[in-house]
Amino acid sequence: MAIQLNDTGSLVKKWQQFLKLQGFLNADPDGNFGPNTRDATKAFQKFYGIQQTGIAGSLTLGKAASLGFNPDNEPPQPHINSDQKMMQWIKDNLGGIIKNTITNSMYTEDWLAGICARETGFLFTRYANQGLPFSQICTLMKGDYGKRPGDAAKQYHGFGFWQIDIASFPTFVNSGKWTDANATAQMAVSVLNGKVNYLEQKGWKANLSEASWERAVTAAYNCGEGNVNxxxxxxxxxxSYTFAKDYSKEVFLYRSIYQNL
Known part of the structure; x- marks a missing residue:
């Protein structure tokens, strides 16, 4: 596909609108590829180091597409389309927060990252692929929608990147702090500490291997320490009592991916 001098139609108008938004065309878009549009196209090509033909060919349109030119209004291709890219997103956006949160604790960066991936990976991936900024994604991390016994109607029960449960921690959730990734990471560590203390009192830390102990704590984050006991x-x-009976296994898979980034 190419757009060039003397072409007319809606595609030309969309190209003109794009050039105007980019600051290369001063005239109003009219759907006629005349000398002004040719010169604007050349200016665009010069700015981005493309041969200045004045014709919007594959290289020119490809560069324009990377800047948002989408004349067919096709949905953008997802840039997070694998577990590795999902974990990279966590590392890029939450890695620093996790590192600060786990200071002087028994937890590791990959451990908290793995739990985050298991809890909200499907959510933040959706919004990141829509192009939403991190600050907005933070406010959308609500999950576990449904009606539990005692609920008057369906509602969200998990909040934040680590899905803090409203039934167990209503004060935290209702405060709105779950929209702050730092506060939610700290709360997740606090929740994990509760699981650790209970399972230690039951004697499991002394009787399990390090890997089995970490799996037990991880599973407890999902189904409760009583069920793990x-x-x-x-x-x-x-x-055995986690959702889909694979919670800690999946978290450990994500941990392995994160460690190798």
Whole structure:
């Protein structure tokens, strides 16, 4: 596809609108590719180091597309389309927050990142692929929508990147602090500490390998420490009462990916 001198139509008008928004065309878009549009196209090409033909060919339109030119209004291709890219997004946007939060704790950056991926990876990926900024994504991290026993109607139950539960921590959630990634990361560590203290009191830290202990704590973040204690007492896998029975396994998969970024 190319747009050039003497072409007319809606595509030309959209190209003119793009050039005007970019500051290269001073005239009003009219759908007629005349000398002004040719010169504006050359100016665009010069600015971006493209051969100055005055014809909007594949190289020129490709550069324009990277700047948002989308004449067919096609949905943008998702840039987060793999687990590795999802974990890279966490590292780029939340890595510093996690590092600060886990200082002087037993947790590692990849551990908190893995839980985040398991809790809200599907959510932030959707919004990041829509081009929303991080600050806005923070305000959209609501999940676990449904009606639990005692609820008057369907509602969200998990809030923030680490899905802090409103039933267990209503003061935190209702304060709105869950929209602050720093505050939510700190709350997630506090929640994990509660799981650790309970399971230590039950003697499981001394009786499990390091990996099994971390899996037990991770599983407890999802299904509760009481259920993990019950699973271990019955000599079942720690994920036996987690959602889909694979919570800690999946978190550990994400941890491995994060470690290799």
């Amino acid at each position: 019950k699973a271990l007492t019955r000599q079942l896998d720690v994920d």
